Every structure is written in C-alpha cells, then in structure tokens.
Amino acid sequence: MLKKQLAIGFAAALAGSSALADFQLDLATQTTATFALEDLDTGSSIAVGTATYYTVANAAGALDVTGSYGVGVISGAQTFIRYDLTNGVFAAVPTASISASGVGGGPIVGSLISGGSAASNAVFQFTANRPVGATSVVTMSSTAYAGIDTTTGIGIGQKAFETGTAATTNGTAQVTKVNASGANMISYGNAITSTIAGATTGNVASVATGFSTFTNAAPRLAVIGSATITGTTGILARTGAALNSNLSEVANTTTSTFVVTGDSFGSLTQTFGLSDSATCAGTPTALTANTAGTASVATALTTLLPLTTAAKTACMTIGATNGTAEIPKGNHTVAITFTPQAATQVTTVAAASGTIGTIAHDGTTVQLPYLTTFSDYNQRVVMTNRGTAAVTYTVTPFQTEAGVTAAAGTGASGSIPAGGVAVVKTSDIVTLTGGTRAAATLNIIAADANINVATTQVNLSDGSTDTVINN
Numbered sequence: 001m002l003k004k005q006l007a008i009g010f011a012a013a014l015a016g017s018s019a020l021a022d023f024q025l026d027l028a029t030q031t032t033a034t035f036a037l038e039d040l041d042t043g044s045s046i047a048v049g050t051a052t053y054y055t056v057a058n059a060a061g062a063l064d065v066t067g068s069y070g071v072g073v074i075s076g077a078q079t080f081i082r083y084d085l086t087n088g089v090f091a092a093v094p095t096a097s098i099s100a101s102g103v104g105g106g107p108i109v110g111s112l113i114s115g116g117s118a119a120s121n122a123v124f125q126f127t128a129n130r131p132v133g134a135t136s137v138v139t140m141s142s143t144a145y146a147g148i149d150t151t152t153g154i155g156i157g158q159k160a161f162e163t164g165t166a167a168t169t170n171g172t173a174q175v176t177k178v179n180a181s182g183a184n185m186i187s188y189g190n191a192i193t194s195t196i197a198g199a200t201t202g203n204v205a206s207v208a209t210g211f212s213t214f215t216n217a218a219p220r221l222a223v224i225g226s227a228t229i230t231g232t233t234g235i236l237a238r239t240g241a242a243l244n245s246n247l248s249e250v251a252n253t254t255t256s257t258f259v260v261t262g263d264s265f266g267s268l269t270q271t272f273g274l275s276d277s278a279t280c281a282g283t284p285t286a287l288t289a290n291t292a293g294t295a296s297v298a299t300a301l302t303t304l305l306p307l308t309t310a311a312k313t314a315c316m317t318i319g320a321t322n323g324t325a326e327i328p329k330g331n332h333t334v335a336i337t338f339t340p341q342a343a344t345q346v347t348t349v350a351a352a353s354g355t356i357g358t359i360a361h362d363g364t365t366v367q368l369p370y371l372t373t374f375s376d377y378n379q380r381v382v383m384t385n386r387g388t389a390a391v392t393y394t395v396t397p398f399q400t401e402a403g404v405t406a407a408a409g410t411g412a413s414g415s416i417p418a419g420g421v422a423v424v425k426t427s428d429i430v431t432l433t434g435g436t437r438a439a440a441t442l443n444i445i446a447a448d449a450n451i452n453v454a455t456t457q458v459n460l461s462d463g464s465t466d467t468v469i470n471n
Helices: 164-168
Strands: 003-007 033-036 045-048 051-057 065-068 078-086 088-090 095-099 111-115 121-127 137-141 144-147 155-161 175-178 186-189 192-198 203-205 221-231 257-263 270-275 296-298 312-318 330-337 352-361 364-372 377-385 391-400 405-408 413-416 421-425 430-433 437-444 451-459 465-469
Touching: 065 155, 078 088, 078 137, 078 164, 095 121, 111 164, 121 164, 144 186, 155 164, 192 330, 203 221, 221 330, 364 377, 364 451, 377 391, 377 413, 377 437, 391 405, 391 430, 413 421, 430 437, 437 451
Parallel strands: 003 296, 033 186, 192 352, 203 352
Antiparallel strands: 003 257, 045 051, 051 144, 065 137, 078 121, 078 155, 088 144, 095 137, 111 121, 155 175, 192 221, 221 312, 221 352, 257 330, 270 312, 330 352, 364 437, 377 421, 377 451, 391 413, 391 437, 405 430, 451 465
16 A cells, blocks of 8 residues: 655643752752753763763752851861762862851852862862851852763762861761752753644544545544644753753754654545644644655644644545545554754654554455456355345455556446345456456445455366355
C-alpha cells in the first residue's frame, strides 16, 4: 500500500519559572534550580583534565549560596570558609562575604586563597573587623557553575576552619553543613515531554453506505488523533532564565517534524488539517503539500507560535466528490522528532511515536490474495450469508503484477440471498490483460459474524480441487 504522511501540530505548556531565591543551606524546604538538559551546550563547557563540565549561569542570584557562619569570633580574628561542589566546578571566580551587624557596618568581604574557577572547591579567608556571631550569614556567589553528572546534579557544602592550612587541605572542620533538606543546588531535567493520544471518537466506516462515510456525527470527518508537547514547569535555560514559549533554546522550530503516517486512501478526495478541538469541531487549519505531487503534507513549528496549552488534533475530511468510493481500513501512527537548535547541543529533545487513530469497518472486508483467470483452471468465489436479509457485495480494488491490467466484470458486484450462497466465477469478476493473476478486496454489506468466504479452484486437466477459506 502507498503511505500517506501529514504533519501534526502540537501545544506547549512552558510555564515561566518564578524568580528563585538564593540556595540556603539552613532551609529545610529548599528547592533546587532545575536546568534543561536539552539546552546544555559544548560551546560553553569547561574542560578539567579529560572531563567536560557543562556551564549554567547564576541569573539574578538564584545560585548564590547562603548559610549561617557557624562560629563566633572576636574582632581581628581570622576564619576560613571552604565550599566544595559535588559533580561540579566553578565556571567563574567566586566571591564571598559575611553579613554581620555591629560597629564597622557593611559586609565583611572574604579573600579567595585557594580553588575557584575551574576547580571543585573555593577557600575564603575572613578577617573580622568587629565581633561576628555564629548566626551571621555567609553568602558565596559565582556568576556560573559547570556540572559533569547530569543525572545527579551539583551539590554544595560549606565548612569553617581555624587555619588556612586546614581549609586548603580539607582537614578537620569546626563546622560542616550541607543543605538541611538534602537538596542539590543544581539539578537537570527534560525541558519537553511529548504525549500522543488516540482519537476520542471512533473512525468507523459504515457498512450501510458501502463504507463510503463514517458512523460519526459528521459522516465525512475522521478524528485522526492528537499530540501535545509540554514544557516542564519551572525549567531553566542555561542562561538561568525561564525557557521561552517558542522552544527556541532547545529545538529548531523549522526543521523539527511531526508526521502522521497511515494507509493510503487511494483516489479519495480528502483534506487534512489541524484543530484546537479534540473533536475537530469548526474548520481545521489546512495542511499543505511539502512537495507537489506527493502525499506528504506539513506545517512548520514556527507557523503554530505562540503555542497554547491545548493539544493540536489531526483531522481528515472526505470530500463530497468522493461519492460512494470505499474508505479502507487502516491505522495511523505519529512520529515526533526534534532537531537541536545547534550542533553543539548536548542533548536532543526526546522523540516520541505511537498509534493515534484507527479507521475500521462495521461490515465485512475480506482480502482475496489470489484470483486467477488461467484457462486451465476454473476458480470460483463462494460467499455464504447466514443473515435474515439479502446483502450486497463488491470486489474492488484489484492489485496486479507489473504489466497486467484489470477490468471489473459483471460479477464484481452483486447480492447474496438471505440464508443463502452466491458462487461467482473469477472470470466473471475480473478480466485480466497481460497476465492471469490478481489480488482483490471483497466488501460485503453485512455483519462479519454472518459471513463466510472461500475460493475453490478446479484443475480442468485432472479434476483436482483446491479450496481456501478466506473468512
């Protein structure tokens, strides 16, 4: 069968992230800052030895680290505060200060004496210009951090030491603290998830109309199915800002594809479109052909911006000029693939695929894989109707080998009596030119439970018989 492809649109619910407070080591309900895996980029990475660390920015102080000083000192005393990152390094030179009340005013600024940029630790020396209490707050800030383990994220700890040697060698600390809730300072997550949903209404071609229309409330409309692209709430770009609603940081909006594939509908006149309605109510936005003369239709992501929170549903409308031509049975699948915004992107948005819609018949369809008009054979199609009313049948379309043409004969359509049998010679069903073999589809306007179909073939030279049960 030929395949028909159409692009399916989607919706996104990219929630803007509210401004994050600094990362507080003493806060039992601290929330980690979550960055989009798909926005990490090798172009802004840091190489430490043979390892690559991916950089994220500290926007508006969201990744400043605060914690109580933990020790009390007199004026003139020196204290050393050490910060250790787990699975990360500082991507810029950090700074630190103590906010302490008392004579002298203003914060006490620390001096970086070890570690810092491209290192996993930083040690600061503080000289008190006034007495400093243990509950005074120490704030450490770096404009950027870089992580290596995108599964675990980046954790941070703070320690206080009496001497610089103990601090730089990570000896015995006076005070050690990590976040009270056990949260990491930085975590990573997927920015986008794709959900594929089957059609909420059945696309059943009606036996009463010879399968030319659907049993739906709109008999010439099929709801193929829908796809929704959802942004993770609160997810951040590597710049530290919330991802924008057009996904531009994580996907190429013109080359990402949303394709629905299904069995060809042959010569049927049909229109494909996208609708914000789950039932395709109203007039869907028409999809246009990618290339003239092909069965592929598409819409670029950019044509759907700005994105909404509603799923986009693919709809198929059978044209009025279709008349009584049969709508064949078949499945539709959707394949959603994203291309990265840049070649240096570490992670591509995850693709998704699945079955979204099925077109079925409420009557009987039987595939006849072998029909022959060879003169040495006498082949017949035997149709049994166990119902209480006469039913009609049609044999079409015909599939032939290359160079063979088929023309329907007088026996290609007819009726089967109630509680009776119709036996039709293959030579009456079809005339073949250029060969003697073909396949065909038999449709009977009746419930499947009431119908049996077989082909029987007699070899005229020796009288042998071959019977195949088809239904």
